[in-house]
Amino acid sequence: MKFDTLVLGGGMVGVCVAVHLQQRGLAVALVDRKAPGNETSFGNAGLIQREGVYPYALPRDLATLMRYARNRSPDVRYHARAMPKVLPFLCRYWYHSRADRHAAIARSYSTLIEHCVDEHRALVEASGAQALLRKGGWLKAFRSARKQEAELRVAEQWRSEYGVAFESLDAGQLRRDEPSLGPALIGALRYTDADSVSDPNALVTAYARYFETLGGRIFIGDATTLAPEWGVDTEAGRIDAHSAVVALGPWSDVVTARLGYRLPLAVKRGYHMHYAAREGARLKQPVLDAEVGYMMTPMTRGIRLTTGAELACRDAPPTPVQLDAIEPFAREVFPLGQRLDAQPWLGCRPCTPDMMPVIGPANRHRNLWFAFGHAHHGLTLGPITGRLLAEMMVGADPIADPHPFRADRFRC
Template sequence: MARCDVVVLGAGIVGVSVALHLQAHGLSVVLMDHAAPGEGTSFGNAGVIEGSALLPVGFPQDPVTLLSHAMKQTSESNYHLADLPALAPWLWDYFLHSSPQALAATARDLRPLLSRARAEHHALAAPAGVMDLLRPSGWMKLYRTETAFAATAAERALADELKVAYSVLDAAGAIALEPFLKPCFEKAIHWHDCDNCSDPGGLVKAYAALFEARGGVFLHGDALSLRRTGTGWRAETAEGPVDAEEAVVALGPWSVELLEQLGVKAPLVAKRGYHVHLAPENGLTLGRAVVDVAGGYALQSTRYGIRLTTGVEIAARDAPATPVQVERDIPMARELLPLGAVREAEPWLGRRPALPDSKPIIGPAPGIGGLHLALGHGHWGLTLGPVTGLLLAQMMTGNTPFTDPKPFSARRFL
């Protein structure tokens, strides 16, 4: 039997980061997952650590845009009709939290986390020996029409207010930064405060190796085995039971069953997304992530090739894969860049753990002593993992949090 101060359930970027920060605060920690670190959602993201991120991905508000999504006329989204009734309450709440005013308020709540995100990654990547996986070159969003660019006025005004650095570029200016781009767009915005990761899964594995090198323990086990034992917690692993004074749930979209079992209310769903890797042609490299706003997809140079990551698919977490967005996005991507064959037989399917207000839960589980939550990071899991770990560790050890944690409390859903 293993004994520790804290057992952290989930070895994605959030769980690994929480474990590292709790360890740095002097606690003995067991990190537990059924799979190896970095094998889940953390593996398949767009590889962007977005210190300059502002507005979350919202539910369409404009009736014309909403109709195009409903009719499946855009590759930005897809949905499974059979799953909509069960997801309808969450979607309605998501819609209400996607008004321009609500998104701006969310952006202001998240700014203390996002502005510190890159620094916290660097504080882990340097001792883990993987700073070479990060390129501090910003990221770029491309707009195929002047109308599409004009629609960013509110976001640019918010960036000016919050002092988030960016540059507006014409096609020539964007191509000067990324010479392989083809001039099939009108405008671009280069967001400066960003690291690009060539291997997100590898980054998480390196952080997990750092945790173990510093004396942490990683064990394979089933998170649903977690149960109370007097004032503490017990979880079953392949190496035997683990007893801990406190527990942290950081299971991403797989937190749902455990939260229900423990009686915790959190409206968490999986915003699904896909990726494939395409062979670069003619010596193609990208210095930074490129987002084609018209298609809602991102392109990133990775060790596997040029990764194309799609927008959102609304469906049950474990529903069969329907990668129609990939099929639509690839021709659009080839209009932008010299891309060759797809390198996978099937697209990779990932599940972004999302809450309707686009903010994570970071803090204690209401009414359950010794249980803490770090989940629901949506599109920004890779970005916010380390800074989430810092904030939660400060809260759990009685240190002064670097920012007010109230916006991220689970109590907002009671």
């Protein structure tokens, strides 16, 4: 079985890369160990974050770092045993998070973010997934006027620099907009240009089906068997191609390390649980409780409660203490009913120390390409990543400058 390109990874990024390559006339095989959308892309908050021009930085103020060091914060937890492995990454992350460096990163990162909604809407239309898309934005909600005023200043900066649209809601406006929210929240910012989805797994599945209607093929296989020039083992046998794309999210470094690359990829783990809404309660849009650090999103299955970040080794056993810590706060905010999942879901966000994804050619092998490291914005940036990489691979003019996202910026 011969193809033009192998795409390794069936998450949002890999599926979108495969779609865009197939749209441009290549014969593409999409390979993963599971059906598309059943790993990291399964468990996010469902946001397409047009406002996310500044990727999530590591706080640098001493008070916040000391709070995190105590390992009791609901938004960030860590495994002590993982710290010797994670600390070098955190030091580099801390370095890039300085305000001037973070601002420089945003100037590059925003060139992807500005296209995220339009590129998703194009694929939603092509794949017939309109019922999954929810327009109108999402709410960053606050428990104190001090926090709301500080976040309002940040939003005004983003609007001035990058045209980020938002509305500021006081307590009365918030109650009229979301009557089921409790009095613990005193106001919110709504980022109006963002979209959200009611089932991220179903959206990836819809894009994957569209890929198949274009003539693409999906295989269950073992990405770790990738070998130049280029082939991989699947349940249907060995398949070969002229080129290969590594889009395996938090497992990308497993494959790239075998090929001699030393990319500084780490993970931020996160959990979710679905809840029933009590009788008469309704949530119309995603809501972030900004001072506690969790998000509630109305999903097809129920109200999805998603946690912040857990710093741990990728394959360490689950420790969903954050979910237990934030659930009482969430019940103050919204009348949650019983848990609907037997166990909390655990996923891993693939992160680079400079907060930007790796998109582009490998620097040691011909016809090998990378698309991973999207951290919190894998769902958001999947379609624009797919388009940018496909344009690079077929020699078309790229929609954005790919230089900031090159692999060799890490001297790998």
